[in-house]
Structure formats: structure tokens, C-alpha cells
Amino acid sequence: xxxxxxxxxxxxxxxxxxxxxxxxxxxxxxxxxxxxxxxxxxxxxxxxxxxxxxxxxxxxxxxxxxxxxxxxxxxxxxxxxxxxxxxxxxxxxxxxxxxxxxxxxxxxxxxxxxxxxxxxxxxxxxxxxxxxxxxxxxxxxxxxxxxxxxxxxxxxxxxxxxxxxxxxxxxxxxxxxxxxxxxxxxxxxxxxxxxxxxxxxxxxxxxxxxxxxxxxxxxxxxxxxxxxxxxxxxxxxxxxxxxxxxxxxxxxxxxxxxxxxxxxxxxxxxxxxxxxxxxxxxxxxxxxxxxxxxxxxxxxxxxxxxxxxxxxxxxxxxxx
Amino acid sequence: xxxxxxxxxxxxxxxxxxxxxxxxxxxxxxxxxxxxxxxxxxxxxxxxxxxxxxxxxxxxxxxxxxxxxxxxxxxxxxxxxxxxxxxxxxxxxxxxxxxxxxxxxxxxxxxxxxxxxxxxxxxxxxxxxxxxxxxxxxxxxxxxxxxxxxxxxxxxxxxxxxxxxxxxxxxxxxxxxxxxxxxxxxxxxxxxxxxxxxxxxxxxxxxxxxxxxxxxxxxxxxxxxxxxxxxxxxxxxxxxxxxxxxxxxxxxxxxxxxxxxxxxxxxxxxxxxxxxxxxxxxxxxxxxxxxxxxxxxxxxxxxxxxxxxxxxxxxxxxxx
Numbered sequence: 203x204x205x206x207x208x209x210x211x212x213x214x215x216x217x218x219x220x221x222x223x224x225x226x227x228x229x230x231x232x233x234x235x236x237x238x239x240x241x242x243x244x245x246x247x248x249x250x251x252x253x254x255x256x257x258x259x260x261x262x263x264x265x266x267x268x269x270x271x272x273x274x275x276x277x278x279x280x281x282x283x284x285x286x287x288x289x290x291x292x293x294x295x296x297x298x299x300x301x302x303x304x305x306x307x308x309x310x311x312x313x314x315x316x317x318x319x320x321x322x323x324x325x326x327x328x329x330x331x332x333x334x335x336x337x338x339x340x341x342x343x344x345x346x347x348x349x350x351x352x353x354x355x356x357x358x359x360x361x362x363x364x365x366x367x368x369x370x371x372x373x374x375x376x377x378x379x380x381x382x383x384x385x386x387x388x389x390x391x392x393x394x395x396x397x398x399x400x401x402x403x404x405x406x407x408x409x410x411x412x413x414x415x416x417x418x419x420x421x422x423x424x425x426x427x428x429x430x431x432x433x434x435x436x437x438x439x440x441x442x443x444x445x446x447x448x449x450x451x452x453x454x455x456x457x458x459x460x461x462x463x464x465x466x467x468x469x470x471x472x473x474x475x476x477x478x479x480x481x482x483x484x485x486x487x488x489x490x491x492x493x494x495x496x497x498x499x500x501x502x503x504x505x506x507x508x509x510x511x512x513x514x515x516x517x518x519x520x521x522x
Numbered sequence: 523x524x525x526x527x528x529x530x531x532x533x534x535x536x537x538x539x540x541x542x543x544x545x546x547x548x549x550x551x552x553x554x555x556x557x558x559x560x561x562x563x564x565x566x567x568x569x570x571x572x573x574x575x576x577x578x579x580x581x582x583x584x585x586x587x588x589x590x591x592x593x594x595x596x597x598x599x600x601x602x603x604x605x606x607x608x609x610x611x612x613x614x615x616x617x618x619x620x621x622x623x624x625x626x627x628x629x630x631x632x633x634x635x636x637x638x639x640x641x642x643x644x645x646x647x648x649x650x651x652x653x654x655x656x657x658x659x660x661x662x663x664x665x666x667x668x669x670x671x672x673x674x675x676x677x678x679x680x681x682x683x684x685x686x687x688x689x690x691x692x693x694x695x696x697x698x699x700x701x702x703x704x705x706x707x708x709x710x711x712x713x714x715x716x717x718x719x720x721x722x723x724x725x726x727x728x729x730x731x732x733x734x735x736x737x738x739x740x741x742x743x744x745x746x747x748x749x750x751x752x753x754x755x756x757x758x759x760x761x762x763x764x765x766x767x768x769x770x771x772x773x774x775x776x777x778x779x780x781x782x783x784x785x786x787x788x789x790x791x792x793x794x795x796x797x798x799x800x801x802x803x804x805x806x807x808x809x810x811x812x813x814x815x816x817x818x819x820x821x822x823x824x825x826x827x828x829x830x831x832x833x834x835x836x837x838x839x840x841x842x
Contacts, residue, residue, distance in 0.1 A: 249627055249630075249631060250570070250627075250630060250631070250634070280600060280602045280620065282600045282602070282620035282621050283603060283620045283621070283623050283624055283627075284624075285621075286620070286621040286623075286624035286625075287624040287627060287628060289624075289649075290624060290625070290628050290646070290649045291649060292624065292627070292628055292631070300600065300602035300603045300606070300620045301602050301603070301605075301606040303603050303606075303623075304603050304604075304606035304607040304609075304610060304612065305606075305610070307569055307570075307603075307607060307612070308607060308610050308611075308612055310569075310570060311569060311570070311612070314570065326610070329609075329610045329611060
């Protein structure tokens with residue numbers, strides 16, 4: 203294949219859903235070739251532990267330490283701390299596993315030693331044997347908040363406690379106006395060797411938009427002259443995981459891959475659509491996007507690697 | 523039995539050894555009749571958790587939540603947090619079990635809410651279904667420190683990390699000069715209904731002396747006109763548990779129950795000695811102490827209750 207010789211990629215991702223594609227990308231691209239930028243809008247402090255759900259989901263996925271039975275959390279998890287804590291009347295709405303807890307305690311210790319979140323993340327990923335660079339979007343606090351019935355709720359309250367039931371009126375990325383991105387994110391976006399950016403099939407509103415709410419990331423993305431590819435998290439009108447479709451309806455978007463394409467429209471150049479949604483292809487192309495139709499449902503490691511391969515080829519082909 | 527009609531007791535105790543007698547006392551005396559004063563000189567902050575080893579040992583013992591196989595810690599304990607934490611390069615010299623961790627997280631939460639250590643202790647004990655009053659000696663920081671080869675070590679470093687191996691030159695109760703006792707301790711010591719004080723068979727230097735290092739507790743004890751009974755933690759020259767005998771040798775005391783009696787001499791009026799040490803009886807009586815010789819080795823619940831019963835009768839008999 204003829205390419206422009208550039209060979210670096212950047213992927214934007216949220217939690218478990220996006221992490222599947224990241225695993226595929228990590229299998230076909232070296233640590234030199236791809237880095238990951240992760241949403242921290244869901245991060246919060248719980249029982250005085252700094253919890254970073256998306257950073258941890260990706261860490262577990264990339265190190266094959268993810269819990270496949272549960273679909274979230276850490277492999278071989280036990281819950282003896284939480285059970286004992288609940289017996290004492292402690293809060294147990296947020297599932298803190300015994301093995302998962304080790305990460306939060308270590309993160310806290312490293313943060314207290316004065317490391318930034320990016321440095322802590324790098325330390326933890328290295329200790330998990332992961333060589334790919336994974337960057338939190340910011341070292342500062344940006345908190346996704348959900349407005350529902352006039353009340354502004356924390357993301358975790360909405361997502362875990364209320365199981366995404368309240369109707370969303372608006373989503374706010376609190377703190378994003380003044381928060382600076384992790385410097386390496388901008389460096390990688392401005393790297394002349396950057397071949398393209400992949401927006402993983404994560405929830406656009408809860409996982410990707412918090413990253414894009416950092417103005418310098420958004421403007422760096424807008425000024426790129428390389429492909430920016432979004433992979434739809436919606437297949438045949440439904441989210442593979444989580445409340446994306448429901449939220450799209452509530453916020454007035456078309457509840458389909460087309461709605462996702464419309465949402466990202468001015469930021470992306472390429473769009474990847476599932477075979478099931480082939481009928482949406484021409485409408486999405488009318489938005490001015492190049493469209494790839496393939497399997498996007500990632501059940502096995504082969505599915506992940508194959509989709510990653512298709513996405514990267516899609517980018518490379520655009521330079522032919 | 524004829525008594526003076528007084529019916530309240532106070533027991534001073536440290537960790538696992540003393541807790542055995544406390545269990546016995548709690549079986550024969552109601553929450554109205556006995557309260558416990560606990561050493562906090564071993565307390566320390568570890569991984570940002572406030573750890574109170576003696577308060578927790580007693581809580582587990584009084585609620586039958588203690589781990590009998592290990593001889594310390596909590597029943598049905600698992601170690602998945604600590605194992606995962608160590609895999610990440612985290613410190614694991616201090617054994618933090620998954621179930622035990624729930625206590626430290628809850629204690630931290632309650633302290634952060636502004637409760638004193640005494641209030642937190644009362645909360646935790648209530649949640650463990652314990653009705654007897656258990657009082658930490660102070661709400662402030664008093665830290666037992668070990669001087670060895672000219673260096674002042676923290677208690678936990680000496681006790682856990684170095685397994686009590688360094689030769690002790692001196693023991694310092696750092697902070698005791700300015701720390702105030704928990705008010706209820708003094709109130710109970712000054713209660714006109716107080717019948718007697720029991721010094722449990724804990725390490726005199728590491729568990730009881732930190733309590734006595736609080737000047738107002740010591741002077742209240744000295745001005746009592748009721749029996750103060752110490753139960754020897756040394757049987758036939760050896761500590762039932764821990765390094766008491768070794769430390770006695772290092773500090774120049776006779777390594778026997780006699781040495782314990784000599785150490786407490788001016789503070790106590792009564793001494794309880796094991797059957798094995800009957801030959802020391804007359805020498806201890808020469809110190810001016812009333813001596814009871816009985817079984818003091820507590821292997822079963824019956825042993826604990828029987829010793830408690832003997833100790834309380836010993837106090838009551840002194841009023842006949």
C-alpha cells in the first residue's frame with residue numbers, strides 16, 4: 203500500500219466500549235505508532251480514593267486484566283472489602299473490588315508524592331506491563347455533570363446510582379474552560395508524523411465530548427490535515443453498551459449511527475459504520491464524510507484486531 | 523460475698539493478649555459494670571489509613587470477629603487487596619486484610635467528618651454489636667518510639683518490619699507530655715462507684731506504659747483507694763505472646779512475673795500470678811502486694827471467663 207510515509211496515530215477513548223478497539227489497535231500498532239487519549243470527565247473522589255474509571259478500564263483491557271464475565275472491572279475480582287464496609291453501614295453503590303482497590307490506593311499514594319495524573323497513569327500502566335502511551339486528557343479536574351429536571355448531578359450519581367434513568371436536558375463539562383490538556387496530547391496532535399486520529403466507539407456525549415471540551419484539543423483537531431475517523435458506537439439504532447442511544451434521543455439527535463456522524467460532523471473526515479447500517483451510508487456521505495462499512499461489533503480479540511486493521515487501512519488508503 | 527457495694531471496674535489493655543482477659547470480663551460484667559481503656563501508642567497512618575491496632579484487636583475479640591487461626595486480625599480474612607497492591611510495587615510489610623481494610627476506611631471517613639477517635643471508636647464498636655464502653659486512652663497523637671543503637675524508630679517499624687529484633691535501649695511515648703486523656707477515662711477513674719482497676723496481661727512497656735505515660739491518668743490511678751490488680755503477661759519466665767520477656771531483659775528487669783510486679787510496684791496493690799510461678803509468690807508479696815495464684819493461660823473462652831471471675835473476686839474479696 204502506498205502511504206504518505208507518516209506512521210503515527212492517536213486514539214480518543216472512554217471506557218469499556220472504546221477500550222475494545224484500543225486493544226485491537228495496540229495489537230497491530232507499536233508503542234511508537236499509537237497513543238491513547240482518555241476521558242477523565244467521569245473521575246471522582248470516593249471514600250477519599252481518586253477513582254478514574256476510564257483510565258482503569260483501558261488499563262485492564264490492554265493488559266488482559268479486564269473482567270470478561272462482568273463486562274467491567276478487574277479479572278478475578280473479589281468483594282470482601284465492600285461487603286464488610288457495607289455491613290458497617292458504609293456506602294456500597296459504587297462497586298470497589300478488592301483487587302481494583304489496590305489501584306486507587308496506589309494512585310493516591312503517587313498523587314500525594316506530587317506526581318501529576320499523567321505521570322501516575324504512566325507509572326501504573328508500566329507496572330501493568332503496558333508499553334503504549336496512555337494519556338489522561340488533563341491533569342486538572344474536569345467533571346461531567348448531568349442536568350436533569352433542572353438539577354445538576356454528578357456523573358457517577360447519574361450513571362451508577364440512578365442507572366442513567368433521569369432524562370438528560372444538558373451535559374456540562376465542569377472546569378473544562380480553564381483546564382489545560384496534558385501537554386503530550388497537544389504535542390502528539392501537532393506531531394508532523396501524525397497519520398490520523400481515531401475516535402473510538404465510546405459514548406460521544408459522556409466519553410468523547412469531555413475530551414473535546416478542552417478548547418485547545420478541539421482546535422488542534424480542527425486544524426489537522428490528516429483523517430479523523432469516528433467509529434460508530436451505535437449499531438442498528440442501539441448502543442452496543444451503555445446509554446448512548448437513549449441520551450441521543452433525549453438531546454434531540456437521530457438515534458442511529460447517522461446521528462453520531464451528524465454530532466461529530468465538523469470535527470471528523472471519516473466515519474466507520476457497521477454492516478447492519480449499510481443503508482445509512484449514502485446519507486452519511488452526504489455530510490461530506492468518507493464512509494467505511496464493516497463489522498464493528500467486537501466480541502472476540504479477532505474482532506477487535508480486525509476492526510482496528512480496517513480503521514487504520516481506511517486512514518492509510520485516504521493517502522493513496 | 524460481702525463487698526463495699528461498689529460495682530464498677532475499669533480495665534487497661536493493649537492488643538491481642540490483653541483482649542483475651544477483656545473478653546472474659548465482658549462475659550461476667552455488664553456494660554454498666556466494666557469499661558475498657560485501650561493503648562493507642564501503636565496507632566499510625568499507613569497508606570493514608572488511620573490504623574489503630576489495639577482498638578481493632580479488642581473490637582474483633584469482643585465481637586468474636588477475631589481470627590483464631592492467625593492469632594491476630596479479622597475472622598474469614600482475605601488478602602486480595604494487599605496481594606494486588608504488592609504486585610504493583612506497593613508496601614506489604616503491614617498486613618492489611620480486605621475485611622480489616624473496611625474498618626480503616628470507615629474510621630477515616632468518620633474522622634474526616636469531625637468525630638474524635640473516642641467517638642469513632644464508639645461508633646465502630648456499636649456497629650460490631652458491642653455494648654461495653656471502650657475508650658482510646660487519648661484522642662491526640664501519642665506515639666510509642668523505640669530507641670535502639672541510638673536511633674529512634676517508630677513502633678510499627680520495630681514491631682512489624684524488624685520483628686522486635688533490635689535491642690531496646692529506651693522506649694519513648696512521643697507526645698504524651700501534652701496529650702490529654704479522653705475525658706471519660708478520667709471520669710471513670712474518679713467515679714465514686716469504682717471498685718477496682720484491672721491491668722490486663724498486655725506488654726507492660728508497649729501496651730500499658732503508653733497509657734500511664736499520660737500524667738493525669740497515672741496520678742488518678744495513684745490516688746485511688748480501691749484495688750489496682752495487674753495480671754502477669756509472663757508465665758514461667760516467658761511471654762505468652764510477643765516480646766515482653768525479651769524487652770524486660772534488655773531494659774534490665776528480672777525476666778519473670780516478679781519483674782512485672784516490680785515494674786508496676788508503686789501503681790498496683792494486687793498481682794495475679796500463674797500456677798506455674800507459685801514459687802515467686804512470697805517474693806512478690808514482699809513488695810507489699812496481695813497475690814493471687816491461679817491459671818492465667820487463656821486458651822479457651824472458659825479460661826478467659828474463669829480468669830476474669832478470679833480477678834474480679836480477688837478485687838471484691840479485698841473489701842471483706
